[in-house]
Amino acid sequence: MEFIRRLYYFRRIKLAGGRGGNAMENNPEKTTGSTDFIREIVARDRAVGKNGGRVATRFPPEPNGYLHIGHAKSICLNFGIAAENPGGVCHLRFDDTNPAKEEEEYVRSILEDVRWLGFDPAEHVYYASDYFERLYGYAEELIRAGKAYVCDLSREEIRAHRGTLTEPGQESPWRNRPAGESLDLFRRMRAGEFADGARVLRAKIDMASPNLNLRDPTIYRIRRQTHHRTGERWCIYPMYDFAHCLSDAIERITHSICTLEFENNRPLYDWFLEQLAVSPRPRQIEFARLNLSHTVLSKRKLLELVEKGTVAGWDDPRMPTLAGMRRRGYTPEAIRGFCETIGVAKRDSVVDLALLEHCLRDDLNRRVRRVMAVLNPLKVTIENYPEGKVEYLEAVNNPEDPAAGIRTIPFTRDLYIERDDFRMEPPKKFFRLGPGREVRLKHAYFIKCERAVTDPATGEVTELRCTYDPATRSGGAADGRKVKGTLHWVSAEHSAPAEVRLYDTLFSDPAPGTGGRTLEESLNPASLEVISGGRIEPSLAEARPGDHFQFLRIGYFTADPESRPGRPVFNRTVPLRDTWAKIERKQ
RNA sequence: UGCCCGGUGGUGUAAUGGUAACACAUCGGCCUUUGGAGCCGAGUUUCGAGGUUCGAGUCCUCGCCGGGCAGCCA
Numbered sequence: 001m002e003f004i005r006r007l008y009y010f011r012r013i014k015l016a017g018g019r020g021g022n023a024m025e026n027n028p029e030k031t032t033g034s035t036d037f038i039r040e041i042v043a044r045d046r047a048v049g050k051n052g053g054r055v056a057t058r059f060p061p062e063p064n065g066y067l068h069i070g071h072a073k074s075i076c077l078n079f080g081i082a083a084e085n086p087g088g089v090c091h092l093r094f095d096d097t098n099p100a101k102e103e104e105e106y107v108r109s110i111l112e113d114v115r116w117l118g119f120d121p122a123e124h125v126y127y128a129s130d131y132f133e134r135l136y137g138y139a140e141e142l143i144r145a146g147k148a149y150v151c152d153l154s155r156e157e158i159r160a161h162r163g164t165l166t167e168p169g170q171e172s173p174w175r176n177r178p179a180g181e182s183l184d185l186f187r188r189m190r191a192g193e194f195a196d197g198a199r200v201l202r203a204k205i206d207m208a209s210p211n212l213n214l215r216d217p218t219i220y221r222i223r224r225q226t227h228h229r230t231g232e233r234w235c236i237y238p239m240y241d242f243a244h245c246l247s248d249a250i251e252r253i254t255h256s257i258c259t260l261e262f263e264n265n266r267p268l269y270d271w272f273l274e275q276l277a278v279s280p281r282p283r284q285i286e287f288a289r290l291n292l293s294h295t296v297l298s299k300r301k302l303l304e305l306v307e308k309g310t311v312a313g314w315d316d317p318r319m320p321t322l323a324g325m326r327r328r329g330y331t332p333e334a335i336r337g338f339c340e341t342i343g344v345a346k347r348d349s350v351v352d353l354a355l356l357e358h359c360l361r362d363d364l365n366r367r368v369r370r371v372m373a374v375l376n377p378l379k380v381t382i383e384n385y386p387e388g389k390v391e392y393l394e395a396v397n398n399p400e401d402p403a404a405g406i407r408t409i410p411f412t413r414d415l416y417i418e419r420d421d422f423r424m425e426p427p428k429k430f431f432r433l434g435p436g437r438e439v440r441l442k443h444a445y446f447i448k449c450e451r452a453v454t455d456p457a458t459g460e461v462t463e464l465r466c467t468y469d470p471a472t473r474s475g476g477a478a479d480g481r482k483v484k485g486t487l488h489w490v491s492a493e494h495s496a497p498a499e500v501r502l503y504d505t506l507f508s509d510p511a512p513g514t515g516g517r518t519l520e521e522s523l524n525p526a527s528l529e530v531i532s533g534g535r536i537e538p539s540l541a542e543a544r545p546g547d548h549f550q551f552l553r554i555g556y557f558t559a560d561p562e563s564r565p566g567r568p569v570f571n572r573t574v575p576l577r578d579t580w581a582k583i584e585r586k587q
Numbered sequence: 588u589g590c591c592c593g594g595u596g597g598u599g600u601a602a603u604g605g606u607a608a609c610a611c612a613u614c615g616g617c618c619u620u621u622g623g624a625g626c627c628g629a630g631u632u633u634c635g636a637g638g639u640u641c642g643a644g645u646c647c648u649c650g651c652c653g654g655g656c657a658g659c660c661a
Contacts, residue, residue, distance in 0.1 A: 036600090062661055098660060155659055162657055166589045169657090200659055210590040212657050221659035240661050264591055264656050286592085288654095293598085299661095341610065343600045345593095348654055352598045355611050365624060400624070431622065440620060475620040486620055553621045579622040 036344035038285055042081055042255055051254040051280055055085040058253050059114070060093045060128075060244070063106035063228070065299040066314040066321040067113040069335065069356070070290040076339035077287070078257055079119040091251055092121035096129045097243045099227035107228070109314070113322040118332045128238075128247045129229045135238050136190065138246055138276055139201060139220060143182045147275050148219065149175055150185040151202045158200075161207070162215050168208035169215045175204060189222055192235045196222045203242075205271065213268045217241055245269040248282040256282045259289040260346065290342065291350040294505040295320050296512050301519065310523070311506065317560075317571050318506040318527050328503060329548055329558030329573030334363040353505065357574050364548060364556045364573070369397045369404060372442065372488040373536040373551040373570075375500055377416035379463040379492065382447060385413040390494075393473075395443040409537055411444050414492035416535050418553075421487045422464060424452060429583055431484035433464070439485040442552060446472040446483055488552040495535040498568045501560070502529040536568065543568055550576070 035043075046053050057078040061071065082090035092114055096102050114121065128135075142148035151174045153161065163169030186201055188194065201220035209215055219242035224235050245268075248256045256269075266284050273281050290297065296305075297320055305311045305319070314321050317328035325335065338359040342351050372395075391411045398404035417433070426434035433439050438448040445468040453463040471478040475486075509515075509522035540549070543559040551557050555575035563569040 040603090060661095064661085095661065101660075158659075159657075164589085164657060168589095197659065212590085215657085218659050223659080237659095239659075244661085260592070261655055262661090266591090288593085341599080345600070347593055347599095349599060352611065355599070358611060361623090370621075370623090396620095399621085429622090442620065444620095483620090485622080488621075550621085550623080553623070555623095576621080576623050581622090583622080 036287075037346070038077065038255070038257060038287060038344055039081060039084070041283075041285060042085065045254070045283075046085065053087075054252075054254055055082060055088040056091070056252055056254045057082050057088070057257060058091040058093050058248065058251065060095045060247075060258075061110050062095045062098070062101070063103060063110060064098075064101040065106060065303055066109050066319075066323055068297055068299075068302065068319075068321045069292065069295075069325065069338075070297040070320075071113075072117060072322060072335050073290045073339050073342070073344075074257070074259075075114060075117055075119060076336055077344055079121075081255070081257075089124060090119070090121065091124040091126055091253070093126040093128065093247060093251070095240070095244065095247075096127055096227070096229065097238050097240060099223065099225040099237065102228055104228045109323060113326075116326060116332060117322065118336060126247075126251060127229060128243050129227060131243070131247055131250055132230060132234055132238070134250060135243055135246055136236075138272075139238070139242070140183060140186065141276060142203065142219075142272075143179055143186060143201070145275065146179050146204065148182070148201055148203050149177055149179075150182040150189070150199050151175070151216075151218075152199050155197060158218070162212065163207070165212070171207050172202070172216065175202075175216070186220070189220070189236050190234075192224075194222055196224055196235075198222060201236075203268075203271070205268075211264055211267055213241070213264050214271070217268060241265055241268045242272060245272050245282070245284075246276070246278070249273060249278040249280075252280065253282040254280070256284045258284060258286055260286045260348070261289075262286055286346065287344050288346055288348055291348070292320065292356065293350055293353045293510045294507050294512070295353065296507070296519065301513070304519070305506075310520075317501070317503050327558075327561065327571065329364075329556060329571055330360060331363050331367075331548070334360040337363060350511070360574050361556070361577075364550065366400050367398075368548045368550050368556060370395075370399070370550045370552050371537055371540050372409070372490055373498065373500070373534060373540065373554070373557075374416045374418050374488065374490050374495070375502075375531050375534045375551075375554065376419040377490075377533065377535050378419040378422055378461065380415040380417050380447070380466055380489070381463060382413050382415065382466050382468045383450065384467045387413050389413065390491075393443050407539055409443060409539070410491045410494040411441075412491040412493055415441075415489050416492055416495065417441075417464075417487050417489045419461075421485075422449070422452070422461065424461065427584070427587060429587075430580075432487065433485065438483050439487055440472070440475055440483050441489050442486050443475070444473070444489070445469060445475075446477060488554075490535045490537050492535075494538050496538065496541050496568070497532075498534045498536045498540070498570060500531040500534040500557070500570045500572065502531060502572045503527065504529075534570075536570075541565070541568065543570075548573070 059075050059078045079090045082088035151172045161170045200218045202216045205214045207215045219239050220236050223237050263286050269284050315323035315327050338356050392408035394406050395409050421432040423434050433449050447466045447468045450465050452461045455462050504527050506527050507522045508524035512522035513519040545559045545561045545563050547559045549557050556573040557570040560569040560571050
């Protein structure tokens with residue numbers, strides 16, 4: 001059997017003229033590196049000269065909330081495809097067809113966030129509301145062609161006529177009214193002659209369609225509401241299905257990429273374009289939206305968190321919004337790297353938050369300066385170090401990046417170390433300080449703990465009396481003896497106080513709001529811990545909002561926008577991987 | 588239960604009829620002036636049943652499971 005398999009196998013290779021080497025020749029569109037089914041469609045279309053080889057995508061947010069990491073996936077996809085194809089372009093289009101939910105502030109933030117992420121729409125910023133007049137014209141055209149009609153049914157009646165998932169709908173009694181009458185009524189709708197909700201314009205398709213979207217969908221409604229751009233000019237507004245495909249066509253979009261829940265809308269998308277004979281015709285392609293563990297990514301739920309005051313605002317560092325992540329200390333590079341890593345497919349999935357954090361650390365590790373900060377200080381006195389003496393020791397800024405250079409840090413008799421780095425009775429595998437133990441102070445000397453001073457009332461350790469070995473400066477011992485631990489520290493006199501905000505996931509539940517729990521019940525009660533007694537090394541006093549650092553042995557931090565000279569505030573972006581915590585957990 | 592779309596390790600994504608791979612996570616080891624980073628290694632995978640084929644994750648049929656759709660939201 002095996003030899004037969006081999007025979008055919010090798011014959012195929014022979015016919016193909018070789019194995020691996022021909023993959024590229026046979027498949028010119030197959031590129032190396034990361035690709036996905038959408039990029040393959042785009043490449044194929046280009047290869048056959050569709051759209052004249054042009055590639056135009058669009059990112060079309062409704063300005064009714066802040067952009068979040070899920071939007072980043074779409075932005076990276078759409079702008080990415082445009083950038084990868086010669087002459088490609090990606091439009092940023094505000095899908096502002098529902099004035100009830102949209103605001104100027106959201107337009108502002110979206111523009112800011114797209115640019116921050118690293119994509120520049122340049123002059124290609126558009127608004128669906130700019131097309132209102134043209135869309136209105138298309139609607140009249142549809143009416144004249146007998147493909148749309150004004151319907152006087154109430155909202156409830158329309159719903160009742162729609163039928164169900166298993167039963168066909170019934171036609172509206174207004175469905176066959178003369179086109180001239182519909183046209184007159186539609187013009188009067190525009191003119192403001194009717195009350196909100198009194199009439200709608202509907203596409204005349206098929207009330208028995210198994211696809212409910214095709215059962216004479218509403219395409220215009222009367223809504224007296226100030227629009228953030230058109231003001232009071234209009235009192236009728238087009239619906240998504242009508243406006244979106246035509247906006248794409250107007251902008252000569254070639255590939256209209258959206259999320260899976262619009263799959264059933266595609267036939268409608270195509271229907272309007274076909275009826276109105278617009279050309280060239282954009283193609284809608286759907287992909288799975290991003291879901292992240294320990295996170296919610298629906299605008300409705302995020303709005304709720306903001307409005308209920310669960311978080312401090314859209315840019316709360318615990319929010320998955322781009323504004324929140326930026327404030328948390330995420331970099332555009334990390335987010336883009338993440339979007340590339342997760343790929344694009346049609347399968348519903350939930351990405352592990354750990355992957356996002358990996359991408360974050362991966363970026364920060366390469367680029368960020370190491371500094372020393374003590375979050376929970378414990379005083380250390382070096383008994384054999386002269387009072388008043390100061391030595392400036394050299395410290396490497398980033399071992400991953402020699403170009404980052406070095407700085408000096410002051411060493412003195414009185415220091416602070418992390419309280420967690422001392423144990424009166426060190427457990428097994430605890431490599432840090434304890435009575436009689438010796439450790440290295442990073443960039444400085446070996447110190448030995450001679451005794452711990454405790455508060456007789458509480459038993460709390462208040463100070464460590466230590467000695468140092470002058471022969472271990474720069475970290476090595478002349479006699480070759482080793483120490484197992486290396487601690488971070490700051491000079492008591494030279495360090496500055498700082499507020500440090502330790503952020504964790506907003507939800508402790510991997511799938512918030514599911515499994516019988518409400519969103520509230522899924523919250524992480526420890527998502528924010530504010531530390532006011534932190535001490536930072538002198539160089540950190542100059543930190544400017546948005547600067548990124550690694551606090552040695554602790555994690556990555558960024559200076560908050562609220563940070564002021566003399567009153568620095570740092571946000572923990574993500575902790576360092578902590579092997580000791582893992583060991584301790586198992587013990 | 589009508590229509591549409593999906594189902595590949597714990598998670599995500601590849602494999603385009605020809606040896607199921609990469610990343611994260613997990614576990615172990617090495618290294619280390621960060622218990623960081625890095626390096627090496629391990630385990631676990633094609634929803635099920637038939638069919639086509641020399642050969643099926645891939646094509647066909649029937650199931651099963653998951654998601655979407657009954658806004659004058661997008």
